[in-house]
Amino acid sequence: MNEKAEELNRVEKKDLFGSGHRACGGCGQALAARLVHDAAGENTIACVATGCLEVFSSPYPDPCWRIPFLHSLFENPAAVASGVEAAYKALKKGPVNIIAQAGDGSTADIGFQCISGMFERGHNVLYVCYDNEAYMNTGVQRSSFTPYGAWTSTTPMGNPTRKKNLPLIAADHGIPYVATATVDDFRDLQRKVKTALSIEGPKYIHILVPCPLGWGHPGELTVKICRLAKDTGLFPIFEIIDGKVTNVKKIPVKVPVEEYLKPQGRFRFLFKKGVPTEKVAEIQEIANQNIERFNL
Amino acid sequence: MLKQIEGSQAVADVVALCRPNVISAYPITPQTHIVEDLSVIVGQGKLDAEFVNVESEFSAASVVLGASAAGARAYTATSSQGLLLMAEVIYCIAGMRLPIVLTCANRAISAPLSIWNDQQDSMAVRDAGWIQLFAEDNQEAADLHIQAYKIAEQTFLPVMVCMDGFILTHAFEPVDIPEQKEVDDFLPPFKPRHIVDPRWPRGIGLYADPRFYMETRYILHRAMEKSEKTIKEVSADFAKTFGRDSGGFIKTYKLEDADVAIVSMGSVVGTIKDLIDQLEEEGKKVGLLQICSYRPFPRQEIYNVLKDKMNIVVLEKCISLGRGGILASDIRWSFPRAEKKDRNISSFIAGLGGRNITVDDLRHMVERIEKEPVELEFLGLKKELIADKDL
Structure with missing residues (x-):
């Protein structure tokens, strides 16, 4: 293995997103934030949206960040990061890694316009979406990343729509790098962050981050649930480099969606006395379509 | 130099003389000529700045927020609905003590839609913690921008220069545009207080629970009150340097x-x-x-x-x-x-x-x-x- 590949594949632990945060036990987002910033390194500015990550990491006077942290609003980290990048260019400072980051509600819904603008203008910023598939910070309300069938506090009968596919929408902006990742595979996630940061221009990484509170599973299952999300085909892992889908992570042994759904309280009502309802079959169909589409 | 120019051009010219590093704006009548003129100045290489063409006023305000937090002198301009769309960020900019200068080309607010002048827009954000200066004519509008940066960067309060839409922005009047050296002598380079920079990691925009929030508002209110002194001093200093009264209280x-x-x-x-x-x-x-x-x-x-x-x-x-x-x-x-x-x-x-x-x-x-x-x-x-x- 050459030196560059070795560096890309090395798992980094620098504690730049340090201990002392106040996330729930088993929080996928806290784990992802640590992995992302440890991969990015000290020369990084984090532009963070209002949301769980911001709330559990930056209460005055005890933030847990060891890199510069900038927060102002829920929907604007992409625009704020654009401004930071413009300032660095104008002041002839840098190079510096600028990472705009937010949850799925900020990314897919209220901040969508800012993100599209940042992609289209070509800012040299990495945007990371921590996708826990609902508005967790406000109490598990539906976002447009909430999957079909899932209970949230605003979809008590199950979410009637499918997840918005932002990785593909991001790629269609013509940005040079898009990737999906989960928090069970540290090496893969950190390699993607390092790869993204080595590329000039806007980048998008979409990370699935289970939320024990909102999804209704024990905290120790966070990593296992990520694996099941991948192995069922419900969360495909791939990169899109210069518009081409590549490095698709093949599923070694395909797992029925039931195994992913059953440990999660948000899908419990899809089973009547342990027997799957029609909706489970519909979710299996979504997984099958992903498997076919991305050749998983 | 005395020039017979449109108010918007006068503002664009003096803003450029203030050497902002980052300019971001979104088109809205009657503010558009200001940022169009600035984009030409930047495009022709007469001002070394990043001009960020954004997809909304909300983003324009967020871009200048980020730029200012990264140590840049930042400028934006808007009007009416645009200012209302910015409102959320307007409060943040003040709360984060970022010395941004914004021109508000005063215009009525919908509904019914009206592109014409009144002062409802800047009034809608009067409580946000921005210094608001109102121009009488285009000479004053131009002069106030030079003062605005000096006031903002001494007090770490953002400044909104309000000029009546159309009546001033689109009116041609003789305006004395100072020389670059005069402005450079009057307005020293921006020395930011806190910036996001990996060399000095710090958090900007932390959240404050009920133990801390109220004090931040009190400090901001006191800073607004205390800025009276700075506004007067800068206005007096301006009169001494440029030979005409502009601004003040x-x-x-x-x-x-x-x-x-x-x-x-x-x-x-x-x-x-x-x-x-x-x-x-x-x-x-x-x-x-x-x-x-x-x-x-x-x-x-x-x-x-x-x-x-x-x-x-x-x-x-x-x-x-x-x-x-x-x-x-x-x-x-x-x-x-x-x-x-x-x-x-x-x-x-x-x-x-x-x-x-x-x-x-x-x-x-x-x-x-x-x-x-x-x-x-x-x-x-x-x-x-x-x-x-x-x-």
């Missing part, structure tokens, strides 16, 4: 021995001065109090010049619906309670949505209040357009 015109005091702000004071001159010839003593700094509000100054005036009329281009004149409320508040008994403070709303305010309208206003004080009146209201069923 308040200005007066023939007020000292006036029987009636008219209080207003923005471009309409020019028309008011014309009326005052006409009335003087007719033997009537009317004077003007012009508010230059609306926030911080010059309460003490106002009291000092109005304390002997028993007949005061406030003319403003905005309204707090369900309450009345906004500036009028502020003026009424400027007097100690015990003194209010015999003092008449009349309130007139005028010029909403670009309705012309003529000298005759103003003459009618003065004649009205000479008869009796007016609690609230819409000047130049066309009663014939209003059906009984609408009232």
Whole structure:
């Protein structure tokens, strides 16, 4: 293995997103934030949206960040990061890694316009979406990343729509790098962050981050649930480099969606006395379509 | 150098002389000419700055927020709906103590849609913690921008320079545009206080629970009050350097021995001065109090010049619906309670949505209040357009 590949594949632990945060036990987002910033390194500015990550990491006077942290609003980290990048260019400072980051509600819904603008203008910023598939910070309300069938506090009968596919929408902006990742595979996630940061221009990484509170599973299952999300085909892992889908992570042994759904309280009502309802079959169909589409 | 130019061009020219590092804006009438002109200045390489063409005013404000937090001198301009769309960020910029300068080309607010001038837009964010300076004419609008950066960067408060849309932004007048060296000598380079920089990792924009939040608001309020001193000093310094009075806290015109005091702000004071001159010839003593700094509000100054005036009329281009004149409320508040008994403070709303305010309208206003004080009146209201069923 050459030196560059070795560096890309090395798992980094620098504690730049340090201990002392106040996330729930088993929080996928806290784990992802640590992995992302440890991969990015000290020369990084984090532009963070209002949301769980911001709330559990930056209460005055005890933030847990060891890199510069900038927060102002829920929907604007992409625009704020654009401004930071413009300032660095104008002041002839840098190079510096600028990472705009937010949850799925900020990314897919209220901040969508800012993100599209940042992609289209070509800012040299990495945007990371921590996708826990609902508005967790406000109490598990539906976002447009909430999957079909899932209970949230605003979809008590199950979410009637499918997840918005932002990785593909991001790629269609013509940005040079898009990737999906989960928090069970540290090496893969950190390699993607390092790869993204080595590329000039806007980048998008979409990370699935289970939320024990909102999804209704024990905290120790966070990593296992990520694996099941991948192995069922419900969360495909791939990169899109210069518009081409590549490095698709093949599923070694395909797992029925039931195994992913059953440990999660948000899908419990899809089973009547342990027997799957029609909706489970519909979710299996979504997984099958992903498997076919991305050749998983 | 004296130039016969459009108000927007004058503002763009002086903003460029202030050497902002990052400019971000979104088009909205009547602000557009300012940022168009700036984009040309940047495009021609006359100003070394990043010009970020964003997809909304909300993003424009967020971009300058990020740029300022990264240590850049930042500029944006907007108007009306654009300012309202920015509102969330406007509060953040002040709370984060980022010394951004924004030009508000004052315009009415929907609905109904109106692209024409009044001052409802900047009034809607008057409580956000921004210094708000109102320009009388294009020379002052230009001069205020140079002062605005100096005030902002000394106080770490953002400054909104308000100039009446169309009436000023689109008017051609002779404007003295200073030389680059003069501006450089007056306005030192920006020295930020806290920035996001990996060399000195720190958090900007932490959240404050109930143990801490209120103190941040108190400090911001005190900073707004204390900025009075800076605004006056910078204005005096400007007069000394550039040889003309611009800005400051308040200005007066023939007020000292006036029987009636008219209080207003923005471009309409020019028309008011014309009326005052006409009335003087007719033997009537009317004077003007012009508010230059609306926030911080010059309460003490106002009291000092109005304390002997028993007949005061406030003319403003905005309204707090369900309450009345906004500036009028502020003026009424400027007097100690015990003194209010015999003092008449009349309130007139005028010029909403670009309705012309003529000298005759103003003459009618003065004649009205000479008869009796007016609690609230819409000047130049066309009663014939209003059906009984609408009232």
